Amino acid sequence: MNRQISLLQSIGLGFLGLACFLGFWQGMSMSGLVSNIFLPSPLEVYDRFMTLLDRRFAGATLPGHLAASFQRFAYGFLLAAAIGIPLGLLMGWYQLLDEIVSPLFDALRFVAPIAWVPFAALWFGTGIGGPIMIIFAGAFPPCVINAYRGAKFVDPRLIEAANMLGTPSRRVIMEVLLPSSVPSIISGLRVSAGLGWQSLVGAELIVASAGVGYMMVQGQANIQTHTVMAGMVAIGLVGLALDTALRAFERFIQKRRGLEQ
Amino acid sequence: MGVIRFQNVGKIFGPRGSGFEALKDINLEIGDKEFVAIVGPSGCGKTTCLRMVAGFENATDGVVSVDGTPIKRPGPDRAVVFQQFALFPWKSVYDNIDLGLRNLNVSSSERAQRIDAILNLMNLTQYAKHFPHQLSGGMQQRVAIARAYVLDPDVLLMDEPFGALDAQTRVVMQEELVRLARKNPRTVLFITHAVEEAVYLADRVAIMTRAPGRIKEVLDVASVRNAEDWDSHEKIEDVMDLESFVHLRTHIWRSLREEKAAQHA
Numbered sequence: 001m002n003r004q005i006s007l008l009q010s011i012g013l014g015f016l017g018l019a020c021f022l023g024f025w026q027g028m029s030m031s032g033l034v035s036n037i038f039l040p041s042p043l044e045v046y047d048r049f050m051t052l053l054d055r056r057f058a059g060a061t062l063p064g065h066l067a068a069s070f071q072r073f074a075y076g077f078l079l080a081a082a083i084g085i086p087l088g089l090l091m092g093w094y095q096l097l098d099e100i101v102s103p104l105f106d107a108l109r110f111v112a113p114i115a116w117v118p119f120a121a122l123w124f125g126t127g128i129g130g131p132i133m134i135i136f137a138g139a140f141p142p143c144v145i146n147a148y149r150g151a152k153f154v155d156p157r158l159i160e161a162a163n164m165l166g167t168p169s170r171r172v173i174m175e176v177l178l179p180s181s182v183p184s185i186i187s188g189l190r191v192s193a194g195l196g197w198q199s200l201v202g203a204e205l206i207v208a209s210a211g212v213g214y215m216m217v218q219g220q221a222n223i224q225t226h227t228v229m230a231g232m233v234a235i236g237l238v239g240l241a242l243d244t245a246l247r248a249f250e251r252f253i254q255k256r257r258g259l260e261q
Numbered sequence: 262m263g264v265i266r267f268q269n270v271g272k273i274f275g276p277r278g279s280g281f282e283a284l285k286d287i288n289l290e291i292g293d294k295e296f297v298a299i300v301g302p303s304g305c306g307k308t309t310c311l312r313m314v315a316g317f318e319n320a321t322d323g324v325v326s327v328d329g330t331p332i333k334r335p336g337p338d339r340a341v342v343f344q345q346f347a348l349f350p351w352k353s354v355y356d357n358i359d360l361g362l363r364n365l366n367v368s369s370s371e372r373a374q375r376i377d378a379i380l381n382l383m384n385l386t387q388y389a390k391h392f393p394h395q396l397s398g399g400m401q402q403r404v405a406i407a408r409a410y411v412l413d414p415d416v417l418l419m420d421e422p423f424g425a426l427d428a429q430t431r432v433v434m435q436e437e438l439v440r441l442a443r444k445n446p447r448t449v450l451f452i453t454h455a456v457e458e459a460v461y462l463a464d465r466v467a468i469m470t471r472a473p474g475r476i477k478e479v480l481d482v483a484s485v486r487n488a489e490d491w492d493s494h495e496k497i498e499d500v501m502d503l504e505s506f507v508h509l510r511t512h513i514w515r516s517l518r519e520e521k522a523a524q525h526a
Contacts, residue, residue: 160317161347165361165412166337175360179351 040226048226049233057227058218060210062234068210069200070238072128076135076203077196084143084192085185089177091144092151093169105144113138113195114202121206131203131211139196146188150181186253190246197239262328263338263415263448265291265314271322271473272309283309285473287323294446298459300513301469302520307452309474311418314450315341327416337361340409344421346401348393354404355380355389361412379411382441399430406438410445417447423458432497435461443492456513460506461497468513471520478516482509 005013022042028034029041036044052062060068091098113134120130154177162172204213212231219227270287273280283306291297299307312318313325316335324331327339335341340361348357355376362372380386383403393401402422409417423431435458442449442462453459459466464483467476486492489505500506 155347157343157345157347158349160315160335160341161343161349162360163317163335164315164337164339164341165408166335166364167360168364171364175352176349179349 037223037225040229044226045229045233048224049230052215052227052230058210058215060215062212062215062230065210065212065215065231066234066238069204069212072131072203072211073135073197073200075128076132076199077139077193079132080136080139080143080192080196081189084140085147085188088144088147088149088188089151089173089181092148092181093173093177098148105141109141111137113199117202117206120203126206126209130206131200134203135196135199138199139192142188142191142195143185146184146191147181150184150188151177153184154180183250183254183257186246186250190243190250193242193246194239197235197242201235262293264293264328265289265416265448265450266326266329267310267313267323268326269323270310270313270320270325272306272313272318273321277321282473285475287474287476289467289476289479291448291450294448296442296446296449296451296462296464297467298451298453298463298465299467299469300453300456300459300517301474302471302517303454305469305471305520306474307469308420311341311420311450311452314416315339315418337365337412338414339416339418340412340414342402342405342409342417342419342422344424346393346398346405346425348401348404348408350393352392353389354385354391354393354396357393357404358408358411361408365412375411379407382410383407383437397430398426399434402426402434403437406441410441410447415448417449419449419451421452421454423455424453431458436495436497438462439492456510456517457501460509460513461500466509466513468516471523477520480509480513485509 025039026042029036029039029044040048049062054061056064058065087101091101116134116137117130120133124130124133151173158176158180159172162176167176200211201213201216204211205217212234216228216231219225219231267287267289270284271282272284273282275281287310289297299310301307309318313320314327314332316332316339326332332339349360352360358376358379359372362375367375376389377386380389383406385400385403385407388396388400388404393404396404402425406422423434426434439462451459451462460482464481464486466480466482468478468480469475470477485505489503491500491503491506494500494503501510
């Protein structure tokens with residue numbers, strides 16, 4: 001059975017799931033089985049979220065923390081894209097570079113970004129470099145991998161065509177590999193943005209001034225679990241918005257591509 | 262100049278001994294400005310012959326050379342027209358044709374002049390700004406031929422260039438290629454499995470055996486064409502009706518059928 005589900009039904013079912021989840025959560029809190037410190041109720045979290053929108057906590061309002069976080073994220077993410085995409089394309093073109101870099105890269109990418117926290121603190125102190133480094137560690141691998149795949153799966157006939165036209169490597173990379181890899185690179189950026197944003201809380205554990213992660217650490221220190229959860233909600237919402245935007249961009253590119261093929 | 266020479270050429274895909282032997286003892290010389298078509302049963306290695314001249318494959322045995330220089334890598338002196346066109350989808354018609362000239366560091370004014378001339382010759386002028394996906398198969402192949410011709414190569418390599426086109430378009434393209442080849446002769450190596458096409462276009466037709474492919478026979482078409490004055494007929498169907506044409510075609514058909522029969526025996 002594979003009935004077609006309409007968009008309206010799909011949205012309705014999504015809300016149903018969310019309502020069940022929130023209802024169960026609220027019920028658990030109200031039943032008195034667990035204390036509010038252990039599990040703040042959804043309504044409390046909502047209240048706290050709304051309060052934090054214009055009241056300062058740990059030095060800034062929630063939008064203020066988010067702005068600080070987003071700036072760090074943007075630096076780390078853009079740095080990852082700026083280094084990762086060219087590296088992936090070059091690895092896809094130069095066999096030698098691929099052989100040299102791949103083993104190292106394949107081992108390093110399994111180290112969770114958060115594992116870099118001690119070194120980020122050691123090398124950068126509480127400056128902006130530390131969190132950027134951790135976000136970079138999360139966002140870098142998908143940029144490299146997808147640019148690499150894009151370059152590897154270019155139609156071999158186009159490479160042959162470029163070769164018989166006497167195209168130098170630099171030009172093959174810029175005018176054949178890169179445009180051909182665009183769809184793969186864009187989906188890489190989407191995954192990369194998600195992982196980078198996820199690494200944020202870890203990154204901000206070592207930041208002493210502002211940021212959603214910092215706000216949550218301060219909430220924890222003050223035994224304000226509802227503040228911690230409001231931070232989680234904010235991270236989730238911004239992550240969702242980011243992914244939606246990149247997904248729309250991806251669809252736009254694919255649609256343009258589809259017309260080209 | 263553009264003399265292609267195959268000297269005792271063999272090609273084995275995979276390890277010697279256990280690999281697939283695609284070609285064996287190929288000896289063929291294609292003279293300057295001569296148009297040679299290779300026909301053969303599918304899988305006989307005719308495309309591999311072309312790919313070795315292009316520099317996409319290396320010979321396992323023997324030497325493939327152009328003007329005496331053994332071929333090592335692809336280059337714009339040996340332009341290729343592919344069966345599947347292989348145009349860059351993100352480049353306009355103009356930019357597709359321009360790439361090879363840019364690689365040769367031709368000045369921009371000369372590039373513009375040469376591209377305009379070839380667009381005009383191939384009836385593509387009004388499509389200069391179009392992208393490949395906006396064109397029909399026949400038009401796309403015209404762009405691919407223009408992209409090769411604009412480089413003024415010594416050697417033109419055509420790998421079943423009309424194989425992906427419908428029958429009507431194919432005929433038009435064949436007529437145009439004859440027109441182009443007579444006006445602007447090049448050394449052409451043309452791979453096809455269509456016998457009529459080979460006889461209609463080529464000066465000589467080489468027939469290959471089934472794998473491992475060898476040259477079974479080389480037929481001189483040019484002398485017949487000139488003697489019977491085929492080129493006075495503008496339309497392909499008029500040429501195809503001529504007794505001399507039918508005779509050559511039937512000869513090649515028989516020869517190929519023998520190969521097919523041997524394959525199934």
